[in-house]
Amino acid sequence: xxGDSQVSIRVERAxxxxxxxxxxxxxxxxxxxxxxxxxxxxxTKPGHKLEGVSLKDKVCxxxxxxxxIAAGWAFYDIKWKKIAxxxxxxxxxxxxxxxxxxxxxxxxxxxxxxxxxxDVATGDWxxxxxxxxxxxxxxxxx
Amino acid sequence: MQLTAEERAxxxxxxxxxxxxxxxxxxxxxxxxxxxxxxxITNARCFDFEHCRRLGxxxxxxxxxxELIACLRRMDVITTDTCINYQTVYQPHFGxxxxxxxxxxxxxxxxxxxxxxxxESGPAALAxxxxxxxxxxxxxxDAHRRGGFAVELRARLDDLADWGMVGKLVGEPHxxxxxxxxxxxxHRTPIADELKHLGAALASYGSMGMFHxxxxxxxxxxxxxxxxxxxPAERMVIADADLERGYAGYxxxxxxxxxxxxxxxxxxxxxxxxxxxxxxxxxxxxGSSCFVTTNxxxxxxxxxxGYAGTLEAAGVTILQGVCFYILQNLSLMRVKxxxxxxxxxxxxxxxxxxxxxxxTILRRTQDCxxxxxxxxxx
Numbered sequence: 210x211x212g213d214s215q216v217s218i219r220v221e222r223a224x225x226x227x228x229x230x231x232x233x234x235x236x237x238x239x240x241x242x243x244x245x246x247x248x249x250x251x252x253t254k255p256g257h258k259l260e261g262v263s264l265k266d267k268v269c270x271x272x273x274x275x276x277x278i279a280a281g282w283a284f285y286d287i288k289w290k291k292i293a294x295x296x297x298x299x300x301x302x303x304x305x306x307x308x309x310x311x312x313x314x315x316x317x318x319x320x321x322x323x324x325x326x327x328d329v330a331t332g333d334w335x336x337x338x339x340x341x342x343x344x345x346x347x348x349x350x351x
Numbered sequence: 352m353q354l355t356a357e358e359r360a361x362x363x364x365x366x367x368x369x370x371x372x373x374x375x376x377x378x379x380x381x382x383x384x385x386x387x388x389x390x391x392i393t394n395a396r397c398f399d400f401e402h403c404r405r406l407g408x409x410x411x412x413x414x415x416x417x418e419l420i421a422c423l424r425r426m427d428v429i430t431t432d433t434c435i436n437y438q439t440v441y442q443p444h445f446g447x448x449x450x451x452x453x454x455x456x457x458x459x460x461x462x463x464x465x466x467x468x469x470x471e472s473g474p475a476a477l478a479x480x481x482x483x484x485x486x487x488x489x490x491x492x493d494a495h496r497r498g499g500f501a502v503e504l505r506a507r508l509d510d511l512a513d514w515g516m517v518g519k520l521v522g523e524p525h526x527x528x529x530x531x532x533x534x535x536x537x538h539r540t541p542i543a544d545e546l547k548h549l550g551a552a553l554a555s556y557g558s559m560g561m562f563h564x565x566x567x568x569x570x571x572x573x574x575x576x577x578x579x580x581x582x583p584a585e586r587m588v589i590a591d592a593d594l595e596r597g598y599a600g601y602x603x604x605x606x607x608x609x610x611x612x613x614x615x616x617x618x619x620x621x622x623x624x625x626x627x628x629x630x631x632x633x634x635x636x637x638g639s640s641c642f643v644t645t646n647x648x649x650x651x652x653x654x655x656x657g658y659a660g661t662l663e664a665a666g667v668t669i670l671q672g673v674c675f676y677i678l679q680n681l682s683l684m685r686v687k688x689x690x691x692x693x694x695x696x697x698x699x700x701x702x703x704x705x706x707x708x709x710x711t712i713l714r715r716t717q718d719c720x721x722x723x724x725x726x727x728x729x
Contacts, residue, residue, distance in 0.1 A: 221385065222383050222385070223383075224379060224382075224383050229668065233431065237653035238526055240703075242676075242703060243702065243705050246707065253705075253707075253708060254705035254708075255705060255708055255710065257705075258514050272529070273526040273558065274526075275555075275556075275558055277454055277554075277555065277558075277703060278452050278453055278454055278470060278471075278472045278473070278474060279472075281452070281472020281474050281475060282472070282473045282474070285474075289602050300529070301526075301529075302379070303470055303528035303560075304384070304469045304470045304471070304472075304475070304488075304489060304528070305454075305470045305472040305475075305579045306359075307380060307384070307473055308380055308471070308472045308474060308475040309474075311376065311379050311380055311383070312376065312432070312474040312475075317383075322584075326435050326615075341525075341608050
């Protein structure tokens, strides 16, 4: 499953600059208010599947966007504090995540063509190309 | 996006730099979602400026907030500090396009009033206020407003917490902004505060922006009309046993019962009245804290009617113009007070305060009052 280093995932919608970074692949959705400590960039919600994981400079794969309106300013806040991820890749997102990411200048995509958990592992080095609407695994973590 | 002559002029800077930047930002958001054009809006609101008034709040943050409020007032923004504007400030009519923030207000506007809004976060709502328009995507379009799946309500739902629990039970397994549940089969007509808690929880647990309630909401005169001719993708049933299982599912940790919160959304006048009845003649347990949040308008009336006095006599702290979960330094407050659990009748706040590392427990309103006054959590 993880053998093909050229594997790529298409996304339906995307915005932002092309970026590369280490992947964090989540089984659980995400909200910056519910889940994230906005002073450290670490997921702190007790019981979150990524509890204790830092999102700083990562390319984050989340199946869903949770709740809330907070992302509007929160993404700008964490970008300014230099603890923001390089990119958010959502299975299904909501307008707030998109508004927040565009405002903060963080690359964002949604509507993946297949569940990335089949092809991307946390720690893999990936490239996100919003203009071409795809995400590519460049290097495996091991 | 197809732009009008006026919009092209704004982008050319003819209405100033603020409008140019706001519209440029809105075009990017619109293009992401495939919006073909803008729709004019009558009304924009945003509530996610972080408030801090008391409770050891950081003075630097408080200063920033005061500067921000002064700035917004200079822009002719009405600052009402409320997340229940749809109960106290403005009720958009059927089909009215607005650009609202706070998810609970958006889902209420779409579902109960039949108005049209997406979740518009702080910068997006502010941009919409400046340009007087918003990109046409999501719930501005008929296609996204039709029901997606059916939920038969066989439960009694006697308490507001029960309505939040329904929102959790329906929202959690269907986490998607574009997933529109259609409620039907309920034994009576729901009241505004019940739909408020239902909507707030659906938006919170499911990230949902709209629901239908057959016989109660304007786009759902019948089950068939709510689905707009489509077949439901799924049918689920909520019965009393599902709610009881939900309440039993909360871990009680060390049974710490020293923090009880009525907040998220802010309390309506009717909720203030009910809390005053339940707290009348009782006292919050020594060493415990009980917070109620509401807006200035409701609090003024609650004072005049004696509800606020009754609550304060019982030792309840009333916070005006805030919501508990957006208090600054909440994690520090938790540590300083040694709080482990947070008990509330609001399913929304139980869901959203996790990043501050509270163990949260949803309980019915009467149970919350008993816990606040006895310090005993069962």
